[in-house]
Amino acid sequence: MQPITGSGVAKIVDSGNPEFKVGDIVYGTTGWEEYSLITNPQGLFKIQHTDVPLSYYTGILGMPGLTAYAGFYEVCSPKKGEYVFVSAASGAVGQLVGQFAKLMGCYVVGSAGSKEKVDLLKSKFGFDDAFNYKEECDLNAALKRYFPQGIDIYFENVGGKTLDAVLLNMRVRGRIAVCGMISQYNLDPPDGITNLMHIVYGRVRIEGFSVSDYVDQYSKFLDFMLPHIREGKIVYVEDIAEGLESGPFALVGLFSGCNVGKQVVLVARE
Amino acid sequence: MQPITGSGVAKIVDSGNPEFKVGDIVYGTTGWEEYSLITNPQGLFKIQHTDVPLSYYTGILGMPGLTAYAGFYEVCSPKKGEYVFVSAASGAVGQLVGQFAKLMGCYVVGSAGSKEKVDLLKSKFGFDDAFNYKEECDLNAALKRYFPQGIDIYFENVGGKTLDAVLLNMRVRGRIAVCGMISQYNLDPPDGITNLMHIVYGRVRIEGFSVSDYVDQYSKFLDFMLPHIREGKIVYVEDIAEGLESGPFALVGLFSGCNVGKQVVLVARE
Numbered sequence: 001m002q003p004i005t006g007s008g009v010a011k012i013v014d015s016g017n018p019e020f021k022v023g024d025i026v027y028g029t030t031g032w033e034e035y036s037l038i039t040n041p042q043g044l045f046k047i048q049h050t051d052v053p054l055s056y057y058t059g060i061l062g063m064p065g066l067t068a069y070a071g072f073y074e075v076c077s078p079k080k081g082e083y084v085f086v087s088a089a090s091g092a093v094g095q096l097v098g099q100f101a102k103l104m105g106c107y108v109v110g111s112a113g114s115k116e117k118v119d120l121l122k123s124k125f126g127f128d129d130a131f132n133y134k135e136e137c138d139l140n141a142a143l144k145r146y147f148p149q150g151i152d153i154y155f156e157n158v159g160g161k162t163l164d165a166v167l168l169n170m171r172v173r174g175r176i177a178v179c180g181m182i183s184q185y186n187l188d189p190p191d192g193i194t195n196l197m198h199i200v201y202g203r204v205r206i207e208g209f210s211v212s213d214y215v216d217q218y219s220k221f222l223d224f225m226l227p228h229i230r231e232g233k234i235v236y237v238e239d240i241a242e243g244l245e246s247g248p249f250a251l252v253g254l255f256s257g258c259n260v261g262k263q264v265v266l267v268a269r270e
Numbered sequence: 271m272q273p274i275t276g277s278g279v280a281k282i283v284d285s286g287n288p289e290f291k292v293g294d295i296v297y298g299t300t301g302w303e304e305y306s307l308i309t310n311p312q313g314l315f316k317i318q319h320t321d322v323p324l325s326y327y328t329g330i331l332g333m334p335g336l337t338a339y340a341g342f343y344e345v346c347s348p349k350k351g352e353y354v355f356v357s358a359a360s361g362a363v364g365q366l367v368g369q370f371a372k373l374m375g376c377y378v379v380g381s382a383g384s385k386e387k388v389d390l391l392k393s394k395f396g397f398d399d400a401f402n403y404k405e406e407c408d409l410n411a412a413l414k415r416y417f418p419q420g421i422d423i424y425f426e427n428v429g430g431k432t433l434d435a436v437l438l439n440m441r442v443r444g445r446i447a448v449c450g451m452i453s454q455y456n457l458d459p460p461d462g463i464t465n466l467m468h469i470v471y472g473r474v475r476i477e478g479f480s481v482s483d484y485v486d487q488y489s490k491f492l493d494f495m496l497p498h499i500r501e502g503k504i505v506y507v508e509d510i511a512e513g514l515e516s517g518p519f520a521l522v523g524l525f526s527g528c529n530v531g532k533q534v535v536l537v538a539r540e
Contacts, residue, residue: 204478
C-alpha cells in the first residue's frame with residue numbers, strides 16, 4: 001500500500017541520485033512515515049538556508065507560503081490603501097496574506113474561529129482588526145461593521161456563508177482570490193451561494209488559483225521571504241503535533257479548526 | 271414625473287446645443303415617448319453612418335453590441351480553437367458573441383428557450399450547435415453532450431441553474447464573463463449556486479463586467495463592425511414591436527423570453 005503523502009522535511013540517509021547526497025536536508029512530497037523511499041525526486045528540493053526553523057519549509061517557505069505570495073501579489077492585484085479581508089486568517093496561508101497586505105499598505109481584517117486566533121491576528125500578525133465568525137449570527141452585518149466602505153480584496157479560504165456575505169460587500173472592481181473552500185469540502189450538497197449577481201453590479205472578479213501554476217516563482221519568493229523572516233518583519237505561528245502517531249488527529253482537526261497556526265506533525269527532531 | 275428611459279434612436283427637431291443640429295440622427299438615452307426633451311446630452315451620440323438600419327444603434331451598433339465586443343474580446347480572452355458556450359444566445363448580446371466566437375475560430379454552442387430560437391442560432395448565426403434549455407431536465411448532462419471535452423469560455427447572460435451546471439464542465443483555466451443573470455433578477459431568494467468549488471479545482475476566472483467601462487473603445491468597435499455588417503459577415507435579428515403602446519408588453523416579455531432577437535420598440539418611422 002502507498003503511504004499517505006504530504007509536504008515534509010527530511011534528511012537523506014541513502015541516495016542513488018547524484019543530486020541528493022547523504023546528509024542533505026530536503027523538503028517536498030514525503031510519506032507520513034519515519035523513513036520514506038522516494039522514487040520520484042521531481043517533487044523534492046534541497047534546502048539551502050538552514051538558519052530558519054526547518055519546519056518552515058512545510059509552510060511559510062514551502063507551498064503554503066508560495067500560495068499566499070502568488071495568490072496575494074498575482075491574483076489579487078493589490079494596491080496600497082485597499083481594503084482586504086482574509087478568512088481562515090490564522091491558518092498557514094491566511095496569516096501570511098494578512099502580513100503581505102500590511103507590507104503593501106492595505107487595511108486588513110481577518111476572520112477566524114476562536115478568541116485565541118483572533119487575538120493572535122491582532123497582536124502577532126498585525127491585522128488592523130479581526131473577528132470570530134462563530135460569534136457573528138449575521139456575517140453581512142459583521143462585514144459592514146468592519147468594512148463600512150466595502151471590500152476591495154477578499155482572500156477566500158472557506159467558501160459557503162462567508163463568501164455569500166462577502167459578495168454583498170465587495171467594492172466596484174473588487175477581486176476575490178479563491179485559494180480554498182474548506183467549509184464546503186465535506187458538505188453534500190454544499191451551501192448554495194445566492195449573491196453572485198453582485199459580481200455584475202460591481203464588476204467583481206473571482207478567480208480560483210493553484211500554487212502549481214507559480215512554482216517558477218519560488219526562488220524570487222525565497223529571496224523576498226528570507227530577509228523578512230530574519231529581520232522579524234514577517235512572523236509565523238505553527239501548531240506542532242509531536243510524534244507520527246498524532247498525525248491522524250492533527251489532520252482531522254483541520255476541518256474543525258482545532259489548530260492554531262500552520263499544523264505541523266513532528267515525526268523526528270533529527 | 272420623469273419618463274422611463276432606454277436606449278433609443280431619434281431625430282433632432284429642435285436644439286440649443288451647437289453639437290446637435292435640427293435633422294441630426296442621434297442615439298443614446300432617450301425617453302419612452304414620442305418626443306423627448308434631453309437636458310443632459312452626454313449620453314447622446316450623433317449617428318455618422320446611416321447606410322445600416324437605424325435601429326441597429328439600439329443594438330448591434332449600440333451598447334449591446336459594445337457589450338458583446340468588450341465582453342468577448344476583453345473579458346473572455348478567447349483563443350482560436352477554444353470551446354465557447356453562450357446562454358440567452360439569440361438575444362441582443364448573445365447572437366453577437368456567438369458570431370465573434372466563430373470569427374475567432376472557436377467552437378460555439380448556444381442555449382435558448384424555444385425551437386425557433388435554436389433553429390435561428392444554427393441556421394442564421396452560424397453556431398456549431400444549440401439547444402433548448404427548457405427541454406433539458408439535466409443541464410449538466412446536456413452540457414456534457416455538447417462539450418464532451420469541457421468548456422473554455424462561458425458567456426453568462428442568465429445565471430442560476432445554468433451557471434451551476436456550467437461550473438461542473440469548465441476546463442482548466444476557463445473563463446466566465448458575467449454579462450447578466452436575467453433568470454435571477456426577479457427571484458427572491460435567488461437560486462443557490464452549489465458548484466463554486468470547481469473554480470478552485472480548475473483555476474477558473476469569473477468576472478462581472480459593464481459596458482460602461484469600455485465606452486472609450488466605441489470607435490474601434492464601430493470600425494470593426496461596419497464592414498462586417500455591410501459584407502454580411504455579421505448578421506443581426508431584431509424583434510420589432512410596432513408602436514409606443516406595445517412597449518410595456520415588449521419589456522415584460524423579455525423576462526419570459528417572448529422576443530426572438532433584440533427587442534426593439536418602433537415608436538415612429540420618421
